[in-house]
Amino acid sequence: MYYQWVDQQTQLSHLVEQINCSALNALDTEFIKVDTLYPKLGVLQININDQVYLIDGHLDLADLWQKLFQARLNIFHACGEDIDLIYHYAQHAPLNNVLDTQIALAFLGYGMQMGYQAALAEILNVDVEKDQTRSDWLARPLSEEQIRYAVSDVYYLPQLAENVIQRLKQQGIYHFVVEDCQHYCQSLAEKLPLDQLYLDAANYRHSSRQLMQLQQLAMWREQLAIDTNQPRSFILKNNTIHRMLERTPHTMQQLFELGEVKPAILREHGKHILKLLNELPDQKQWPKRLAKPYRYYLDETTHKIQQLLTVISQQYGIPTDVLLRKKWLQQLQSFVLNERQDLSTLNIYLTGWRLNLLTLPLIEILAQDIAARRSNISC
Structure with missing residues (x-):
């Protein structure tokens, strides 16, 4: 696994130019966040056109961060902490050009939290070691074990991405995954007041x-x-x-x-x-007390919801826990219970490709349940 170590500011301009011409970039970050709120970048790994670069986190990467926002496609696996780090260092958000292979694999039925090591073994029949996660990535020089670990994190990532993208397109759900990745990156950028x-x-x-x-x-x-x-x-x-x-x-x-x-x-x-x-x-x-979790009034409501999820799951081959999460359903219950009309106030995951397929039918089912409850109370 050949790689290039980048620890001079002058080396970055060539690398940034390559991002312009690349169809996709595979990325990962190694950082320390033990006793700080914000991460300290140790190494940025990037695979551009099958060339792996390990970039010293001590460099000024302002131009590179900005270029990632303009790239055609950035590939990550389990991108949450990486995206948080990029937002922190770039002081800019959100990224709208990310494909997370962990999210993609969830759509393909591999579970919500499939790790990179397990994904390579299952999809590419490749074994990699994951024993340097907690090592000191700020120390210099890096050990051979750290280098091997850092390189492997992005060396195989384009192959993994190409495999899952092909399968998602064959299944007709690639655009669903791309949208969910955009929503995830947007949610990471949103901070509560x-x-x-x-x-x-x-x-x-x-x-x-x-x-x-x-x-x-x-x-x-x-x-x-x-x-x-x-x-x-x-x-x-x-x-x-x-x-x-x-x-x-x-x-x-x-x-x-x-x-x-x-x-x-x-x-x-x-x-x-x-x-x-x-x-x-x-x-x-003082804040008002939070509402108790809604309990369905009609016995058939739970069955109707499960039936709807099952039909969509079978039609598109998407697991039901990917289609709808418990907290999204609770938000929908609150939306209908409070007779809100503005769909744009819903969780962003419920307003995209799920809107006509899942959200509006769920609103109708919930509205019937709530109407039956209120009718009984009034009687």
Whole structure:
């Protein structure tokens, strides 16, 4: 597996030019993100026209990042962390030219989280080692094991992509996968406003007061994580926050007795945490309690939903868990229950190729169930 090590700024211009002429680029990144909020790039791997480049993350890659947004097609496997890193370094988003082979393989029935090593073994009958994932990618020089690992991550990726693309096109669902990859990259670019971050940890069991406490703690933690470049869990873990909501400590001693707050955080921020828990704004400003999960009124509703999914799955050969995820269905339930009309407010996955095929029929089924419930209540 021949590769070229790129550690000089002058080498990048030729590489960037090649991206212009390439039908696809296979990419991966190796980084360190142990004690920071933002990743530290160690190596960027890219395969352009069967030439593998290992690019030193210490270089200024601004031109290369921007070129990736203009490329014809960027191939990744399990791209989430890679895309997050590119957005961070490029300070630009979203990427609309990505094909993730992990997402593609999910459409082909290989499960939602098939790893790269397993994919190569299953699809290409190639065995690669994955034993350097947690090694120090900032150290120089790289070891032979690290180099072999880094090269293999993109050496076979074009072959894997070509195989799954051909199968997806034969099945007539390639454009479905491309759209889902675009939606995924778009979702990675979307950041909740500070005052809505609490929703990621909130549930319907929380009282309005607890939601206010959670909102204040989540906003404070996020801002501190950004300012100090620390992982959120280094400041307060979610489980610790939930314990605070349950007990609402009023004194430093009570906060200490939780046993879950790091001594440094307790010393520097303990009093402020107590203030966030106990000094709340006017009750009129507290968030409303979240709705309980909707329970179907009609016995046949679940059957109708499953039947719809089965028919579409058999027609297109797409697994039902790829067609519809539980959280999307819950969002649809809320949409119909609250009598919303603007389909553009739905999750982006539900407004593309799924809209006529799945979303609108589901809305009709849910509307029938909700109408039956309301009719019974009125009687």
